[in-house]
Amino acid sequence: MSSPLAHAFNWAQEEPVAPVRLDPLLQMARQHLAVWVRTLPEPWSGCILFFSVASEKESATVFHVKASTFESAWREGSIRIRQWAWARRLETVLLRIDWVDSVAHHPAANPMDWPSLLQQNTHSLALADACLEDIWLLPQAMFAEEDTTPAWMQPTLADPAMAQTVLLLQLRGVYLDGRAPTAITLPRNQPTRSFTRPLAPPAECAWQGWRTAARLTLDNLITTQTPNGTWQDAHGLLDHLGILHTLLQTLEHIRSARMPALATEVLVHAIALATEYAMEHASGQTHVSAQSLLVLNSIAQAHVLGVRHTALLYNLLDQLAWQLLQDAAPKHLEALHTHAPADIATMWKSLALKVYWTYRNTNSGSELPFPTEPHAHEADWLPLLLISSGSSPHRGFDWLSIAVIEANRCGILANTAPHASAQQCAAIEQQWQALEQRIIWPELAIYLGSPRRAQTPFFSAAHNLQNLQAATYSPSQQANVLSRLSACHTLLGWLEPASIQETTPTVSAETSKSALTSSSHLAPMAWSSQSLATLTKGQWIVPVGHKVPAFIAGLTVTRLQHTPNAAVLLRRSGEITGVLPASVAALHPQALISADSTTPLSAQVPVLHMPELTLAINRWATSARQRIHVPVIAATGCVGKSSTLRMLMQCLGNACTVQQEALLQSETALQMINWSDSAPCVLAELGPSQALSDLSILRPDILVVTNFPEDSAQPPAPSKEKNLHHLVQLMQHLRAGSTLVLNYALVPLNALHSAAQQRGIELIGFGPHPQAQVRELFYAPLGRLHLQLPPKPAQQHATPSEKKHIQLRADGHHMALNAQAALAVLHAIRHPIDSAIAPLTTWKPPPGSGQPENLPVNRCLLDHSNTSELLAVQAAMQQLQTHAPHAHQRLIVLGGIKAPHTSIEDAQLQLEPLIRSTAAKHVFLYGNAMLGLTQSLQDQPHVHWFEDLNQLIHALLRAFDVRHTVLLAGRTTTNLSIVASAIRENVF
Numbered sequence: 001m002s003s004p005l006a007h008a009f010n011w012a013q014e015e016p017v018a019p020v021r022l023d024p025l026l027q028m029a030r031q032h033l034a035v036w037v038r039t040l041p042e043p044w045s046g047c048i049l050f051f052s053v054a055s056e057k058e059s060a061t062v063f064h065v066k067a068s069t070f071e072s073a074w075r076e077g078s079i080r081i082r083q084w085a086w087a088r089r090l091e092t093v094l095l096r097i098d099w100v101d102s103v104a105h106h107p108a109a110n111p112m113d114w115p116s117l118l119q120q121n122t123h124s125l126a127l128a129d130a131c132l133e134d135i136w137l138l139p140q141a142m143f144a145e146e147d148t149t150p151a152w153m154q155p156t157l158a159d160p161a162m163a164q165t166v167l168l169l170q171l172r173g174v175y176l177d178g179r180a181p182t183a184i185t186l187p188r189n190q191p192t193r194s195f196t197r198p199l200a201p202p203a204e205c206a207w208q209g210w211r212t213a214a215r216l217t218l219d220n221l222i223t224t225q226t227p228n229g230t231w232q233d234a235h236g237l238l239d240h241l242g243i244l245h246t247l248l249q250t251l252e253h254i255r256s257a258r259m260p261a262l263a264t265e266v267l268v269h270a271i272a273l274a275t276e277y278a279m280e281h282a283s284g285q286t287h288v289s290a291q292s293l294l295v296l297n298s299i300a301q302a303h304v305l306g307v308r309h310t311a312l313l314y315n316l317l318d319q320l321a322w323q324l325l326q327d328a329a330p331k332h333l334e335a336l337h338t339h340a341p342a343d344i345a346t347m348w349k350s351l352a353l354k355v356y357w358t359y360r361n362t363n364s365g366s367e368l369p370f371p372t373e374p375h376a377h378e379a380d381w382l383p384l385l386l387i388s389s390g391s392s393p394h395r396g397f398d399w400l401s402i403a404v405i406e407a408n409r410c411g412i413l414a415n416t417a418p419h420a421s422a423q424q425c426a427a428i429e430q431q432w433q434a435l436e437q438r439i440i441w442p443e444l445a446i447y448l449g450s451p452r453r454a455q456t457p458f459f460s461a462a463h464n465l466q467n468l469q470a471a472t473y474s475p476s477q478q479a480n481v482l483s484r485l486s487a488c489h490t491l492l493g494w495l496e497p498a499s500i501q502e503t504t505p506t507v508s509a510e511t512s513k514s515a516l517t518s519s520s521h522l523a524p525m526a527w528s529s530q531s532l533a534t535l536t537k538g539q540w541i542v543p544v545g546h547k548v549p550a551f552i553a554g555l556t557v558t559r560l561q562h563t564p565n566a567a568v569l570l571r572r573s574g575e576i577t578g579v580l581p582a583s584v585a586a587l588h589p590q591a592l593i594s595a596d597s598t599t600p601l602s603a604q605v606p607v608l609h610m611p612e613l614t615l616a617i618n619r620w621a622t623s624a625r626q627r628i629h630v631p632v633i634a635a636t637g638c639v640g641k642s643s644t645l646r647m648l649m650q651c652l653g654n655a656c657t658v659q660q661e662a663l664l665q666s667e668t669a670l671q672m673i674n675w676s677d678s679a680p681c682v683l684a685e686l687g688p689s690q691a692l693s694d695l696s697i698l699r700p701d702i703l704v705v706t707n708f709p710e711d712s713a714q715p716p717a718p719s720k721e722k723n724l725h726h727l728v729q730l731m732q733h734l735r736a737g738s739t740l741v742l743n744y745a746l747v748p749l750n751a752l753h754s755a756a757q758q759r760g761i762e763l764i765g766f767g768p769h770p771q772a773q774v775r776e777l778f779y780a781p782l783g784r785l786h787l788q789l790p791p792k793p794a795q796q797h798a799t800p801s802e803k804k805h806i807q808l809r810a811d812g813h814h815m816a817l818n819a820q821a822a823l824a825v826l827h828a829i830r831h832p833i834d835s836a837i838a839p840l841t842t843w844k845p846p847p848g849s850g851q852p853e854n855l856p857v858n859r860c861l862l863d864h865s866n867t868s869e870l871l872a873v874q875a876a877m878q879q880l881q882t883h884a885p886h887a888h889q890r891l892i893v894l895g896g897i898k899a900p901h902t903s904i905e906d907a908q909l910q911l912e913p914l915i916r917s918t919a920a921k922h923v924f925l926y927g928n929a930m931l932g933l934t935q936s937l938q939d940q941p942h943v944h945w946f947e948d949l950n951q952l953i954h955a956l957l958r959a960f961d962v963r964h965t966v967l968l969a970g971r972t973t974t975n976l977s978i979v980a981s982a983i984r985e986n987v988f
Contacts (some may be wrong), residue, residue: 019178020528022085026078026480028183029097029552030527031576032174037070037099044132047073050098050171052140053081054446055090059453062140066132094180094446098124098171098186103132124187124445126169127153143440143447175443183526183551185678215335216480217457218250222270224475230274233474237281237288240946241295242399244274245487246479249297249405249486250259268304275299276309279316285323290348291319291399294406297356321356322351351403358410360602374511375752399480401487408490432488435481479534523563524554524674525624533608535623536616538593548600548606549590554669554674555620557836561662561674562587567608570594577667593814621669622697627677631829634698636730637706639872640818644706645683647822650843651836652681661846668694681829689900695733702828703734704821705742707871723747728755736760741824743817744769764828766820774824776816781882783808785816790827806837809844811852814875848977852883857962860884861983864969865976868898870910876969877918884965887919891959893979894971896929908933915943922959926952926976953982 020028039047047070054060061084067073077097126136136150153166173186221243225230234240251267252898275296282292299305300313323776359566399789438458439707457677458473458481473481529548533540540548557578562568568589571578584605591606595613611618633648635641642664649660663674664685675682686694695703708723724747731740737760744765756763765772775788785806792802808819821842826836845851848866855861860883864876873894884890892915899907908930915923915937922944934945946952956979960966966983968976 001240014570020176020530021091021178021194022082022093024528024530025092025095025176025178026081028526028550029095029174029176030074030078032183032185033070033074033099035174038101039069039234040100040103044100044103048100048132048135048169049073049077050126050137050173051077051081052096052098052446053084054094055088056094057450058088060094060096060140060446062137062447064135064137088720094178094442095176096173096186096443096446097176098126098137098173100126100169101172104168104170106168123441124171124173126171128167128169130165130167132307134165139444139449143444147560166942172295173443177442184443188441205659216681217475217482218247218267220475221247221479222266222455225270225273227273229275229277231476233476235476237278238291238399239480240274240281241278241478242483243476243479244271244278244401245295245402245405246483247271247274248295249300249305249483249949251302251304270835271299271302271304274311275305275313279309279313282316282320286345287348289320289323289677290345290352291402293317293324293356294348294402295354296320297352297359298406298409299361301861309609317356317670319638321353324353348403351407355406355410399483401480401483404490405483407593428488432485435485435488438481488696499790512552523565523676525677526551526553526565528552529608532620536608536610536620537612538608538610538616543606546604552590555593555617555670557585557666557670558590558662559583559587561666562589563674565590565822566674567593568593570596572596577670580932612720617669617673618697621672623674624672625697625699627675628675628682630679631681631702632698632700633681633702633704633825633829634684634686634695634700635704635706635821636688636691637704638708638869639867639875640706640814640821641704643686643815643818643849644704644821644825645685646846647810647819647840647843648683648825650839651822651826652831653839668698672698692729692733694728699735700738702739702741702825703730704825705730705740706818706821707743715809719766720746720748724751724755729754731759731761734759734761738762739764739828741766741828743767743821744772760894762828763823766824767817773827774820777803779816780814783816785819787820789823789833804837807841809842812850812875812879814872814879815845815850848980850879855984859960859962860965861980862965862967863980864967865895865971865978865980867969868971870897873897873911873969874914876967877914880965881918888921889964890918890920891964891966892918892920892923893926893956893966893968893976894923894930895926895968897970904929905932909936912936916940921964924952924956949978953979956982 002923033049037047037049037817039045046066046068047065048066049070050062050064052060052062063077063080065073065077065080067076081093081095085091123139125138126135127138134150136153171186175184175186199420221231224233226232230240231243234243247267247270251271278292278296282289282296296313297317300310303310305313365682440448440456440458447455456473458478524796527535527541528551532538532552542548551565552567554563556562556566565566566589568584568587568591569578570584570592571580572595579587589605590788591608593608593610593613595610635644645664664683666674668684668686668690671684684698684700686698703839705727708719710727710905727740727742728745734740740756740763741764745767749765749769749771753763764774764780766774768776768777777786777788783806787804787806788801789804808816810816810819822835822840823833826833848863850862850864850867855859862876862880864872864882867873867876877892880890880892894911894915896904896908897911908931911933915933920942923937923940925943925945926947926949928947930945934943937943944955946955956966960983968980970976
C-alpha cells in the first residue's frame with residue numbers, strides 16, 4: 001500500500017512484518033481444518049477441499065481435491081500448493097482453502113432461480129453435477145478475468161428446459177495471507193445490529209467492510225480528482241456534491257480517531273478544491289440547490305477552508321437558503337407515495353432548511369431572517385425513499401443517503417423516528433446486506449488480476465445467466481455505495497418498528513444471545529510467530545529438536561485464564577504477574593514469554609525473549625486494539641466494575657466463564673491481548689489508579705464509571721466537585737464520539753454537560769437523578785428496584801418513558817446501582833432493554849461479593865471477602881443493617897482496606913467512624929495492620945483484635961448464634977474466604 005492515505009490511515013502494519021513462509025502458513029491452515037472438516041454423509045461420503053492460491057502479481061489458481069479422508073485430501077492439495085509456489089520461486093502466498101460443509105439437491109424439474117441464488121452468499125458457494133464429478137466454484141466465476149463456465153453447465157444456462165440436476169455445495173473455509181498475522185474464517189459472520197451504534201463513524205461500526213472498501217475508494221478519488229476540483233466521471237453537480245460529502249465523512253472519522261496529520265492534510269486539500277468547484281456551480285433546480293445547501297453547510301461546520309473562502313461560503317449559504325425560502329409553498333406530503341419529482345424536491349428543500357436553521361442558530365455570522373423554525377417531517381419518509389433510490393430513474397433520488405446522514409447529524413431522525421413497518425425495516429436491512437456483500441474482501445480479491453485487485457473495492461454481481469463477470473464501479477459510484485452503506489447503517493440504528501418489538505420481542509435478544517454465547521468460546525486473536533517477534537522486538541529461543549510455533553493466540557498470566565494455543569508469561573522472581581515455572585508444564589503452552597534470556601528450557605518449549613517486557617506488552621496490546629472494530633466497553637471505579645460487566649454479559653446471554661473472570665482481573669493490556677476479533681463486542685475492566693494511563697491504549701467506545709472514591713472527611717458539595725474534576729480528566733483521554741455512562745447523582749450535572757459538549761462526548765446517566773436516562777425511582781430491601789427506563793428508539797413520541805418493577809436476585813443497593821449501570825450501557829449500544837430484564841433478575845454475584853447465604857438454624861452470612869475498598873465496606877455495612885435490624889444480631893469481621901495514598905496502618909483508621917456508627921454485638925479485627933485501629937477504639941468493649949486466624953475463627957463460631965448475621969469484609973491483610981469456609985463447614 002504505497003499511497004499517502006494508506007499510510008496515514010494506518011491500514012497497513014505500523015512496522016514492517018516479515019512474511020509468513022509457506023510451510024508455517026500451511027501448518028496453520030491444517031490445524032484449523034483438522035478441527036472443523038467432517039466427512040460428508042452418504043451418498044457423498046468423503047472429503048472435498050478447494051484450494052485457491054495466488055500471489056501479489058498473479059490471480060488465483062483454483063483446484064479441488066476429493067478423497068475418502070481429510071488426511072488424504074490435504075496431502076494431495078498441500079503438495080500441489082508447494083509445487084505452485086516452487087515453480088514461481090515464492091516464499092509466501094495468498095491462500096484460500098474451502099471445504100464442502102453441506103450438499104443440497106436442485107432437481108432438473110425446477111429451473112434454477114439465478115437472481116435469487118446470486119443474492120445469497122455466493123462468496124462461499126459451489127455448483128456440481130449430480131455425480132459430484134464436475135464442480136464450479138462461484139467466487140472464482142464472479143471475479144475471473146475470463147469466462148470460466150464449465151461445459152457441463154452451459155446447457156443449463158442457455159436453456160432452462162435443458163436444465164439438469166445441480167448440487168448446491170455450501171462451503172466453509174479459511175483465508176491466509178502470508179503478509180498478515182491472522183487467518184480469516186469463512187464465510188464471514190454478519191454484523192449484529194444490537195451492537196452497532198448509529199452515531200459512531202462508519203469505520204468504527206461492527207461491520208469491517210466499510211473500512212476495507214474506503215481505503216481503495218479514497219485512493220481512487222484522490223488520484224482521479226482533476227485540477228479544478230471535480231471528477232471526470234461525476235455526471236453533474238449532484239455527483240460532485242455526493243463525492244465531496246463522502247470525503248467529508250471520512251475526514252470526520254480521521255479526526256475522531258486521532259489519526260496522523262498526513263491523512264488530514266491529504267483529504268483537506270481534496271475537500272477544499274472540491275468545495276471551491278461546488279461554490280462556483282451551486283445553482284439549479286430546487287433539489288440541486290437543497291443538496292448544495294446540505295453539503296456546503298457540513299463543510300462550513302468542518303472548518304476546512306481559509307478565512308476568505310469561509311466568509312464567501314457563509315454568504316453563499318444564506319443565498320441558497322433565501323432562494324429555497326422564496327420557492328412556492330410545499331405540496332402535501334401524501335404525494336410522496338407516488339414519488340413525484342416535485343415532492344422529492346420538496347423533501348430536499350425542507351430538510352436542507354431545517355438542517356441549516358439548526359446550524360445557523362449557533363453561528364452569529366448569518367443575518368438571514370427565519371420567520372419560524374422550518375419543519376422536516378419528510379424525514380419520516382427517508383426509509384421509504386432510500387429503498388427506492390437504487391432503482392428510481394429520477395435524479396432527485398440520487399445521493400439520498402446524504403439526506404439520511406445529515407438528518408441524523410442534526411437530530412431529526414432521533415426526534416422524528418418513524419413507526420416503520422416491518423416490511424420497510426426488512427427492506428433496508430436487505431439493501432444494507434446486499435451492499436455489504438458487494439465489498440471485495442481479500443479472500444475474494446485473489447480471483448482478480450493484480451491491477452484490478454488494487455483498484456476495485458466493489459463489484460456488481462450481474463444477473464445475466466451467461467455472464468457472471470464482475471462489473472466494476474467508477475470512483476463516483478464507489479463513493480455512492482460507501483455513502484449508502486453509512487445511511488443504511490444509520491437507519492438500522494433508529495428503525496425498530498413497534499410491530500416487531502411487540503409481536504416478537506425475543507428476536508433481537510435471541511440473536512444477540514446466540515452471537516455472544518458463541519463469542520464466549522471464541523479463541524483470542526492469533527499472531528504468527530514471526531510477526532509477534534517483530535512487533536514486540538523479541539527473539540525466539542528454541543530448544544534443540546523443536547520448532548517455533550506457527551501462531552500464538554493469546555497470553556496466559558494465570559492458570560485459570562489459560563486457553564489452547566496461548567503463550568504463557570513466566571513469572572520472574574519478585575514479581576506477581578505471570579505463571580510460576582513449576583506450573584508451566586501442566587498448561588501445555590504453545591510457547592513461553594519471558595523477559596529473562598537465561599530462562600531454563602526444562603519445559604522444552606520455545607521461548608520468546610522480550611527484554612523490555614512492559615513496552616513489548618503495550619505494543620502488543622496497541623496492535624490488538626487496531627484489529628478490533630466492534631464496540632469496546634470499559635468499566636472503571638473503585639468498586640462495582642466486575643459486577644457491572646458480569647451483569648452486562650448476563651443481559652446479552654453470555655454467562656461469565658472462568659477464563660473471562662480471570663481475564664477481567666488482569667491488567668488492561670493483558671485483557672486486550674486476549675480479546676477475540678470475532679466477538680460482537682469486547683469488555684475491559686480498568687482499575688481507578690491506572691484508568692488515565694490505560695485509556696490511551698484502550699480507546700473505549702463506551703466508558704462506565706461506577707462510582708468514585710469516598711472521602712468521609714469532606715462535605716457532599718466539595719465531594720461532587722472532586723468527582724467532576726476526576727471525570728474531566730477521564731474525558732480528556734476519550735476520543736470524540738465516545739459515550740460516558742455514570743451516576744448523575746454524584747456530580748454537578750450542568751458543569752458536566754458543558755465539559756462533555758466541549759469534548760464531543762455523549763452522556764448517559766443512571767441513578768436517582770431526575771435527568772438520568774435509567775432513573776431509580778426507589779429501592780427497597782431484598783432487591784426490589786423500581787426504575788424509569790428510557791423510551792424505545794422507535795417510540796420516542798408514543799411512550800415518553802416506561803416504569804419497571806424489577807426483583808433482583810443480587811442483594812444490596814450497591815448491586816442495584818450496578819444493574820442500572822448495565823442497563824444504561826445496553827441503552828448506549830441500542831440493545832432492547834426489555835429483553836435484558838429477565839436475565840438481569842436471575843444474575844447472582846459470585847462468592848465473596850456479599851450475596852446473603854442462609855445457613856442452618858436461621859443464621860445468615862454476608863461474605864464480602866473480595867472487598868478491599870472503603871466504599872465497598874460502607875455498602876456492606878448498609879446491607880448488614882438491612883438483614884439484621886437489631887444490633888445484637890450483628891457480627892462484623894474486618895480484614896482491612898486498601899491504602900492507595902498512605903501506609904497500610906493509617907488507611908485502616910478510616911474505618912473508625914464506620915465502626916462507631918454501626919452498632920453490633922461483636923466486631924472482630926484481624927492482623928497487625930488493625931492494631932492502631934483497635935487502640936483508637938479501645939473505648940468500645942465489643943471490639944476485639946486477633947493476631948492469630950485460628951483464634952479469630954474459634955471466637956466467631958462461639959459467638960455465632962441463632963438469628964445472627966455475620967459480615968466478612970476486607971482482604972488487604974488476609975483472605976477472609978478462609979473464615980467464610982470455616983463458618984459454612986462448622987454451622988449445623
